[in-house]
Amino acid sequence: MESQYNPKKVEEQAQQYWQLHKTFQAVEDPLKEKFYCLSMFPYPSGTLHVGHVRNYTIGDVISRYQRMQGKNVLQPIGWDAFGLPAENAAIKHEVPPADWTYQNIAHMSQQFKRLGFGYDWNREITTCKPDYYHWEQWFFIQLYEKGLVYRKNATVNWDPVDQTVLANEQVIDGRGWRSHAKVERREIPQWFLKITAYAEELLQDLDKLSEWPLQVKTMQKNWIGKAEGALIQFKTTAETTENIEIFTTRPDTLFGVTYLALAPEHPVSLKLAEKNVLIANFLSECRNVKVAEAELATIEKRGLDTGLKAINPINQQEIPVWIANYVLMDYGSGAIMAVPAHDHRDFEFANIYHLPIRQVIKPANANSDCHVETSAFTEKGILINSEKFNELTYDEAFKAIVQYLTEKNVGKRQVHWRLRDWGVSRQRYWGAPIPMIYCESCGTVPVPFHELPVVLPEKVAFDGVGSPLKKMSEFYKTTCPKCGQAAERETDTFDTFMESSWYYARFACPNQSEKMFDKRTNYWTPVDQYIGGIEHAILHLLYSRFFHKAMRDLGLVQSDEPFTRLLTQGMVLKDGAKMSKSLGNTVDPQSLVEQYGADTVRLFLMFASPPEQSLEWSDAGVEGAFRFLKRLWQIVVQHVGQSQTELNSSGSPITAIQKEFRRFCHEIIRKVTDDIGRRHIFNTAIAAMMELLNTIQAYHCETKRDHMLVKEALEALLLMLSPITPHITHALWRILGHEDAIINQPWPKVDLEALQRETLDVVVQVNGKVRAQITVAAKIDNKTLEKAALEHENVKRHITGKELQKVIIVPNKLINIVVKENV
């Protein structure tokens, strides 16, 4: 027996045991309740960072806890291996993206293993390998054949010097990161998935996700953004341009419209620019803004009066038509009716260009502030200055005005979604090839299933100027599957969100080479517990939900939603900023593991803050976790070494101290079970276990019964600690004398009888301030309790000479005596 805690040795031995016994190999067993626990798979960026360790420790703790509850647990791991950083590294180090990626995977796998996570490594997935993206390409074609895929123009950031498309991240202050040239918005044809076909279901089914954090559901709801509104036609005075159609959620403000505003990319804007140099110049200025909503929403509002006039269909008033840089082409029809009195953005714009502001809504109640001279009044209220619609409420006016417009055939009610279809084309090399062929005579033809996968060549020279695929005739030159004539492949690759939208289902059958999924997928899916960063609250989780529903409609999976329960971990920050390589504020978990061992690092990360909160990293405190484990080791070793002959045999009945010790021990089991099992809050569970160890340490062990009680407490402590620090508990369980490994033990049970107590400490307040604490019999009635409280010296001091108003009793906790000064 080791008298000193040696983490390295202890951890190697435990890991060897798990490997030898294939402990974490998941086997489908219809007779056992399954539990699929998944942490979002990592991008193989090079080395693990603290955020990774936190994420995967949470998953491992939950997996091991569920295993102790008797579940058949699957916990897989894989690599989200396509992506931009590999291309950057390729340029920097002159190494093909594939080589760099595989090296990183090899290194990070070792780090994972050293941390002792209970993964089924047989199911490892690497998304940049053809056996994975084969089925992504296959699925894409399935969607294409179902009409859920189409091609249209979309705007990208164009670097005019490097002649390449830039990611938003690569545009810094409006300029390309390498060339420093001003980026331009440019339209190019791209492939889209019709996620909007599922908008309604994606919105409705949020209600089914009872075990998702409310904040994530709210964000998704707002992102999908179902808006009831109206589509309204405005005739223009020029005969050459067609009508301008706008979408609004506020048809009740139609009388307040003082101008129309078009997006710079609006067809009418483009048409006007053809004949007008000023407009053309303005449009080209608007092009120097990167493709990001945050960018458009924060730039200085600028506009140009086109000279064109439009007619308000409700009152035939003539209003000017402007082009404005704050109008989004992607939302609604790319044109808006501007109501400066009742919209913040229109108000700001109208003030800059001295456009009229006409109030048509007044507050419904007197409490609201409404001063349209100084700011827009955006609340829903009562109509004024709106002719026959005056005095109507929002709901009445909405109905009446839309009905009027419908009758005149110039408008109609319309449901509008903020959600846009998902553009999946990327003009990059390091991604899954889009399996499409362009034939001059047959048009666009999908690659036949038997020719899949379209394999991405890995041995490439990568210079960063455009995709190497566009220069590789051996890749893009092919023949048309329909007519057999020479044709060309699509050289764009998929958005990497494609790979991460279905990997969770593939983990059930990663070695299935004949089809995307098999019956094992139905056994394991949906994921019971999904864990990942809060930064994925919208995009990744929404895309996965969409894929799951689309897969269901193709008969590939059986459930409606991919992830039953979701835990969104907070960011790991250092010095108040997100830890990232670019900021140079990363902490290397590897050196901590070498210094203290994996258990200490795992324990510290789980103890430092609750999982959903952001974690401010500090080096201090790791030492404290290590001290706790050293102390645990010492106490177990001492307990085992305690000679039985030194102990008095205890024929006497159980003492009050022994009873209280056991009560405390079971109270802790109850709390830790609740914290880990229900609340998923590990820091408080660990705090409780630290209290238990403190209590065990302070307990004087004199009799054989004492020894038994301490043993019971230590065993419970090791079992409860084992999901968090699996290695040290593996060793100490053996030291306590157990033959079977702790990994096979069930979770400890609370003895409800042990929890019973005879006395209670009750707080006594006078007018809400704590004045005393009294110890009373647990079964005390309210009258006796009140009497005891009133008799306490300090309470008396605060109530004598005052009039007793009432007494409030919170059972088993608190009594508040409310008194009033006698006047």
Place this chain on the structure above:
RNA sequence: GCCGGGAUGGCGGAACUGGUAGACGCGCCAGACUCAAAAUCUGGUGAUGGUGACAUCGUGAGAGUUCGAUUCUCUCUCCCGGCACCA
């Protein structure tokens, strides 16, 4: 700008459903052990006043509801995440 979240001792955090603010840990202070140091152990530790019992103040700022507010409502400040090509 819009959507979502956060702010509690010197620091990380606790207080779960409106009921003792500061559990647990770090740090710090004192003591024990030691020739000495490290390690370890014991005690103390929100602020102010008081020998003490105790009292007053105190959860980003300001208001409100309540017998009672870190918790609920309103207004504001600062910080973090997302905004569709970072993953």
